[in-house]
Structure formats: C-alpha cells, structure tokens
Amino acid sequence: MPTVLRLAGYRFHFYSHEPNEPPHVHVDKGGCSLKVWLVPVAMAKNIGFRPHEISAIINMVRQHQPNLLEAWHGYFGSDR
Template sequence: MPTILRINGYRFYFYSHEPNEPPHVHVDKGEASLKAWLAPVALARNLGYRAHELNVILTLVREHRVTLVEARHEHFGDGR
C-alpha cells in the first residue's frame, strides 16, 4: 500500500493489487475511509466520512490529481 500523500491527517494511498480497476486513490483518517476515482474525480465509496469532509477530500484529490496519477503510473508502469 504505497502512501502517496499525507495532508491534514489524511493519508492518500493505493493498493498494489488493484491494477485492473480504473485509476483511483484511497483516503483514510482515523476510522474513516473512502475511494475516489481520478478520471474524472468522483466519489466511489465512503465509509465514515461526513458530507463536509467529503467535499474537503475531493477538493484535495482534484488539487493533487496530477501527483496521484503520476504515482500510480510509476508504480504500475502502465499509464493508469
């Protein structure tokens, strides 16, 4: 589970065993977790975040999308 970013207590990472899914990132903080698609940025799954936090996190994903996509590409080596 490579960690790509840590911002304001949020951990942005991806699983190494999900290469066949569309580009996405997982974000955890405390007991809460979500999965966000990267192209386009959208919520895929939410476990425990409140609505206002979702907006904050999805904004962070948009702001750091290039870094997140590049990290996935570097890890998987296939442009995802």
C-alpha cells in the same frame, strides 16, 4: 500499500493489487475511508466520512490530481 500523500491528517494511498480498476486513490483518517476515482475525480466508495469531509477530500484530490495520477502510473504502469 504505498502512501503517496499525507495532507491535513489524511493518508492518500494505493492498494498493491486491485486488478482491472481505473486510477484511484484511497484516503483514510480516524477509522474512515474514502475511495476516489482520479479520472474524472469522483467518489467511488465512502465508509464513515461525513458529507463536508467528503467535499474537502474531493477538493484535495482535485488539487493534487496530476501528482496522484503520476504516482498511480509510476506504481502500476502507464498501461492501466
């Protein structure tokens, strides 16, 4: 489960084995978790975050999207 970014107390990471999924990142903080698609940036699943937190996380993902995509393709391979 590689961590690719830590920002404002949030941990952005990938799970090592998620077959047949488009590029995405998991974001965790304080027992809450959000799954965010990277292309286009959009929430996939939320467990516990409030709407204002979701908006803030989505904005962070947008700001760091190029680096997160690069990390995704570097980890999983560019064919996914």
